[in-house]
């Protein structure tokens with residue numbers, strides 16, 4: 001049985017562990033692949049045509065995700081700051097990766113295009129990855145595995161228990177994923193290492209995906225995402241700032257490298273909001289991740305493309321900033337103000353945020369805009385990159401032929417039962433409808 005008093009400490013440690021393991025294992029050393037990409041040319045392959053020869057991609061996104069204004073929210077922030085009219089309208093927009101791909105939406109869809117592309121090329125039969133019990137990444141990987149006729153193994157570790165976490169576990173089960181329970185981080189780390197080594201010696205059969213899908217290949221999804229935005233709005237109309245939550249750092253690193261490759265480095269600042277343990281998910285590591293990704297791309301392309309990639313100083317403060325204040329009270333937990341923000345955005349814009357990632361990133365924007373409005377200053381034009389998939393999990397759970405509908409959880413491995421039986425209580429101070 002888990003000791004609830006140890007949970008927040010465990011969560012911190014787990015975050016450290018998963019980041020560390022991902023960072024250590026993320027290097028992509030695949031050989032020269034045959035091209036499995038579709039006939040559609042994505043912005044990344046348009047910009048660097050020789051990359052397409054080397055990087056297989058399985059299309060998941062059917063179209064560009066919407067780019068919209070958040071007019072009502074902007075007006076509401078202005079009213080709260082005491083402005084009857086908002087003289088600075090049009091400063092706040094959103095990139096809706098929540099709509100990237102129905103069941104498999106959120107930021108994972110973009111990463112998985114490249115990860116599953118390589119897994120299929122390697123003729124893998126099984127994907128293995130890791131995350132928290134309620135991991136968005138693990139769920140998205142389970143969906144992608146099912147859609148592509150692959151098996152999936154998920155190595156899952158502790159986080160604050162909510163109803164949403166339970167639903168994610170049931171959803172992964174309905175998708176046929178093999179779920180491996182861990183209540184402690186050390187055991188989980190060993191399990192990840194074991195599967196990583198297994199994958200290395202599996203002759204390609206087992207494909208290892210680091211936590212959060214943050215290997216260089218996965219991160220290409222966000223290099224492409226930046227180029228997609230540039231194509232969508234035009235280079236001259238890009239926002240001054242893009243705000244994005246940072247966990248395993250791949251999304252922010254991808255956007256930062258994207259801004260370099262698009263030729264607008266330092267014109268658009270990527271602002272990362274740290275939501276995971278600062279020891280390993282931090283500014284220095286994020287900058288390092290971007291440098292590694294930049295090198296990876298340079299090494300993959302032919303000379304004709306290489307000469308077109310600018311040199312960018314990834315230590316630049318103008319190009320990237322990292323905000324640490326929103327992490328507290330820890331991964332997967334949030335202060336009451338975050339729940340108010342989640343409700344506010346839902347009520348005004350009909351957009352669903354979560355408390356772990358997107359709620360905290362949005363809170364940063366609201367705080368910054370409020371401070372500007374109070375001083376009657378124009379805030380920088382800001383794009384909120386929504387990375388969360390708010391797809392209704394009941395779509396997975398309800399149609400499944402459970403043997404015992406009242407106690408569905410009994411079909412999960414018995415090690416998970418304590419998360420459903422009341423042995424480990426739900427986090428009652430947290431809004432149960434607010435997702436992981």
Ligand SMILES: Cc1ncc(COP(=O)(O)O)c(C=O)c1O
Pocket residue numbers: 106107136137212214245246247248249250251252357358387388389
């Ligand atoms: C909804 C959501 N937003 C943001 C992130 C952070 O992305 P990254 O891990 O690439 O930093 C995650 C990652 O797990 C996520 O699930």
